Amino acid sequence: MDYDVVIVGGGPGGLTAGLYCARGALKTLLVERLLPGGQAATTHWIDNYPGFPEGVSGPELTMAMKEQAERFGLEIITDDIVDLETAKEGMTVVGKGGHYTCHAVIIASGATVAQLGVPGEDSLRGKGVSYCATCDGAFFRNEDLVVIGGGDAAVEEGLFLTKFAKTVRIIHRRNRLRAAKVIQERAFGNEKISFVWDSVVEEILGEQQVEGVRVKNVKTGDLSEIKCAGVFVYVGNVPNSQFLKGKVEMDGKGFILTNNGMETSQKGVFACGDVRKKALRQVITACGEGAAASFSAQQFVEEKKGTAYA
Numbered sequence: 001m002d003y004d005v006v007i008v009g010g011g012p013g014g015l016t017a018g019l020y021c022a023r024g025a026l027k028t029l030l031v032e033r034l035l036p037g038g039q040a041a042t043t044h045w046i047d048n049y050p051g052f053p054e055g056v057s058g059p060e061l062t063m064a065m066k067e068q069a070e071r072f073g074l075e076i077i078t079d080d081i082v083d084l085e086t087a088k089e090g091m092t093v094v095g096k097g098g099h100y101t102c103h104a105v106i107i108a109s110g111a112t113v114a115q116l117g118v119p120g121e122d123s124l125r126g127k128g129v130s131y132c133a134t135c136d137g138a139f140f141r142n143e144d145l146v147v148i149g150g151g152d153a154a155v156e157e158g159l160f161l162t163k164f165a166k167t168v169r170i171i172h173r174r175n176r177l178r179a180a181k182v183i184q185e186r187a188f189g190n191e192k193i194s195f196v197w198d199s200v201v202e203e204i205l206g207e208q209q210v211e212g213v214r215v216k217n218v219k220t221g222d223l224s225e226i227k228c229a230g231v232f233v234y235v236g237n238v239p240n241s242q243f244l245k246g247k248v249e250m251d252g253k254g255f256i257l258t259n260n261g262m263e264t265s266q267k268g269v270f271a272c273g274d275v276r277k278k279a280l281r282q283v284i285t286a287c288g289e290g291a292a293a294s295f296s297a298q299q300f301v302e303e304k305k306g307t308a309y310a
């Protein structure tokens with residue numbers, strides 16, 4: 001076997017699993033498709049990770065997690081994992097760039113922001129349509145912006161966009177936000193932010209660049225147009241689990257089912273973080289699950305190799 005454990009995904013869950021596996025003296029590889037840090041690395045400011053009274057930037061927190069795991073010997077490479085082959089002797093994690101054999105696998109592949117699925121969204125992506133305020137917000141200085149969604153991400157990122165934008169309109173399909181109360185209060189108190197309630201965006205308008213959105217009030221059926229230079233979409237997440245279809249049990253949306261020990265339906269395969277079916281999606285829960293997954297993986301590997309303590 002090349003490794004004791006291969007971890008797929010380098011967000012907070014995967015990096016914590018890597019830290020714990022490496023500290024457990026397991027030969028561990030973490031494979032990340034892009035840059036380590038996951039969605040947390042594109043979050044401007046994280047206010048609810050314990051130990052940082054003033055909050056901490058997403059990139060800073062996740063880079064520190066990476067350095068900490070590497071200090072204990074975690075190997076990190078870049079590859080796009082496309083399959084997992086399981087056999088009695090062990091597993092092969094199949095990437096576009098290579099095959100990695102191991103005794104146990106921890107799936108920490110996270111989730112990707114969902115698309116809205118309306119006309120104009122694809123054609124104007126990168127031309128005013130964005131899914132990452134931290135990445136693209138600064139391009140919209142003194143512009144009118146629209147944010148779609150009512151969860152933590154929509155409201156937090158809407159707040160972040162007020163640093164640059166002239167106005168930020170949050171368009172939500174209901175008349176109550178899903179976001180945490182503390183975030184809601186900040187948004188209600190921000191004079192640049194206004195809300196368009198009970199409304200859905202039916203089309204994103206513009207030829208070369210976003211020029212506006214067509215909005216339908218779901219209660220009255222009224223249609224209207226809102227002019228804007230940018231549209232930030234935050235309507236939830238889809239799990240990065242397609243490569244495991246048919247290999248481990250998932251719910252109807254593709255979130256992986258595990259028990260409390262982060263074991264999936266496939267022996268030797270564990271999962272943690274946003275790719276799991278669960279109620280609370282936070283950096284802190286991903287980290288806790290990463291620690292739990294690595295503990296279970298360690299027990300599995302030691303039993304398999306006959307090195308478990310009696």
Ligand code: NAP
Nearest residue numbers: 149150151152153154173174178234235236237280281282
């Ligand atoms: P989310 O909590 O699932 O919220 C998605 C929002 O988009 C909801 O308000 C939903 O409306 C709306 N929505 C869904 N589909 C839609 C559609 N087709 N058209 C219009 N609106 C639609 O997703 P999220 O805000 O991206 O957050 C994902 C997870 O990460 C959550 O668990 C969240 O708590 C967590 N997170 C936490 C923080 C933090 O703690 N600071 C920050 C970011 C994310 P309804 O409300 O009507 O369903």
